[in-house]
Amino acid sequence: MLEKLNNADIRILYVLMVIAATFPLLWPIGLPLPISEQVKASYNAIETNIKQNDLVFIGVDFEPTQEAELWPQLLAVGRHVASKGARIVLVNMIAGGFRYEERFEEVLIKQFDMKYGVNLLALPFSAGREAAFQSIVADFKGLYKVDLHGKTLTGFPLWNEIKSSKDFKMYVQIADAPDWWLRPMSQVKGLLLWNGTVASGASTMAPLYQSGQMCGFIIGMSGGAEYEVLTKRPGPAAAAMDAQSMGHALIILFVILGNVGYQMTRRNEAKAKKAR
Amino acid sequence: MALNKNVYFHLFVLVAFVATFYYTASRFRQGGKFSIRKLDAIAKMEEAVGRATEMGRPIHWSYGMGAFDAQYFAAFTLLEYAASLCAKYDTQMIVSIALPEVVPMTEEVIRKAYTDAGKIDKYRPDDIRFWGGSHNPAMIGTISREQVAGNFMIGSLFHESILGIEAAARYNAIQVGGTANTHQLPFIAAGCDAIFIGAEMFAAAAHLQPNPVRVGSVSAEDWLTRFMIVLMAVGAVMATFGNSALANLMKR
Amino acid sequence: MIFIKSKLPVVVTFVAAFIIVAQYYLDIPAWKSFAAELLRWNVVLAAFALALGIGGIVRLHWGRISRRDPSAPYSAICLLSLAVFLVVGFAQTTRGKTYQWLWDYILLPVQATSYATTFFFITSAAYRAFRIKNSYAVVLMVSAILMMLRVGFFASVMPFTPKVAAWVWDIPTTAGMRAVTIGAALSLVGSSFRVIVGLERGHLGGGE
């Protein structure tokens, strides 16, 4: 009987996983969510460093495939920055990121009463990745002529207040793992670097946080969820964390059951051999 | 000549490699001996093609969706091997491709394998399929409709590795994977019958055809890797006594 | 003529590679910027190769339709979808309103969903692969489970797991992956070198 577990119909596992991951979205269980030291430190980096009217870059560098992990992070961290009264400039160096930039701009205008052009600007996609970041460092004002919506930048008071990238207090990069933004941006004197990235990319960026090159670093959906708890603004990530825990529990259970079945099959095979 | 700063050690490694390569290649050409660790994955590839032939089902190949880099060079060699097996046994091989620039190269590799086997009339360009960004669902669809008996995923793999492998597992395909992308090694290690881990994918070339060029290359790579191992050990001991001269030297 | 046919591609390979390898070592700004320029040409060549690839797919599907293959309706869907994107894309560029709608409601959901199917596959992969067959498999399984116990609910009932998992991540995992990286480095150099000097040229085919 138990040996059936060795070769269960995979589709049964799929159905169970779907239930485990979906049910908590509709009926949150409210499993405890401990806040890790790293997320707390990253939260504090923004809480203590950002003052009223500080200039902050927010890099929106992710595509639809990373939406699930990074959009909640952008919401949680971006709202935190906005709530501190900072002036925000959105930048985008990945082709698929502009839709999220537009959506986030809307959130900031609606929920924080930010005035576009006065304390909020969204800049368009600029190709070249590391080279484009290098241009931000060398000649920020020269890199852009129009904003995300194709309007001339010189018509916005905020743009005219900025002289160079040195005027900024912090660069918050929400991106899919790569470090090509960090090498150029770390050349700007006095600019604090803060990064949120995907779980599968954690190994690339972790050493750079440990070495002190970044003042904040959160990873994946759990990072976003813990951040939501800290900012006391429940969002999509915290709701999904129950699903995360349930999914993990179920996979571990499958692994255990699979092994029980496997050992049983092996024992039966050994018995059959002996009988022969 | 104005040499850049901080490239001296870099240049040293390059020159040392080239020199060792020509030395080991000429040694082998003059009748030197050469033995290489056995790679199970190569034998597994032949087993897969053999079983596909018995069952009358095709083989599926994918390079993954990663950008064009040197992993494709290793993959081309293994693709040529797989294609020559398929030509020999008259078995169909379907290739899924995500990068446009790799399509003509794949055509050349497979056409050459069929020409060498004397079966150019059996070469079917329609089996080389370019999917672009839709590589993954198209690959899953192909694997399941054709019920492939063998699945080779070798190249610059990203998250598509697990998709191809688990889809082919439904049809009990014999699977061989290979990549140097560390983030995907867990999935090919978990799902495949045999794998090429990083450098093994490249060493396979010397295994398949031990000519002076390939043997010389693998031997030279080995010698330099050994040299780096010694450097790491010595450097660590030196660092323990507060001397970071070696690490600094390497960064020059 | 035969000489040009067989040697010209190899000569081009070598010259292009030499320009780029040398710029790394030489402190000559003009050379460096020319090398960067060359790399941008790859984007152009890839775009032309794309036309070839699309040609192949159109040929495949058109063949199915004209043969009245059972899969012809699907082929028609594929060509239709291609045509819609091409027409709208060339008429309004990617910044157009209709094109953005296509992006938002067709490409975005399929892309995200195609990625999300890994959720199912990683489940079955874990179930099938983590069998205690030998000591390597035990190690593989234990470290995977440990990582899953690191976050969320488990971390609050088993407060030691984040610390143990962090150690496993920082020491043996980083060491193991670093070895793969170092081990592959010279292979990458070796295979690239063989290609650059024309000793390995399977990708350029042989014969006619």
Add this chain to the structure above:
Amino acid sequence: MNETIGIWIGAFLTLGLFSWMYKENAWFRIVENVFVGASLGHLAVTGYQNVMDIAWKPAITGKYIMWLPLIGGFMLFSRWFKKYTWISRVPMGFLVGTTAAVVMNGAIKAQLIEQAAATMMKLTSINNIIFVVLTIAATTYFLFTLQSKQTGPIVNLGKYAMMIAFGATFGQTVMSRISLFTGRMQFLLFQWLKLTPGGG
């Protein structure tokens, strides 16, 4: 209105792709073919824009060197004529050569020198000793011409280190895969079906 239609289409495509998990079926196949067409179309549109911006516009405004990649591109089309296939190998050679060169420069520095230099740690803590030993042991696994009985145990130790690494990376990745799925479910439940958390 447009948005509502869009969300329904998005839901149709999402569920169609997921339906493969039960079995390969017509719905999945429709979505698959929509995706293939859409993705190739999108690539063609962006590819065309790239050719225009990078090569064509500079070429016709006096930067004559940009005719070279354009000519190279057209040379690829010689593949359609059997007799002239060799012409296409010239731009292919260029692609391969530049790629190989970039790899050669990058691999030595990023994968060899920097990684080896970072391994030269002070052997004053247990952790550092373990780290250095495991790194070296696992690197010996990639020596192919070395086959002696003495190195066996070292290579085995290295293999264990790699298995731990593979397992940990696997476990770490599970997390982001679940996130991807919940992301799609949030779209289906809250945007398409307009449910509200809490069971509404």
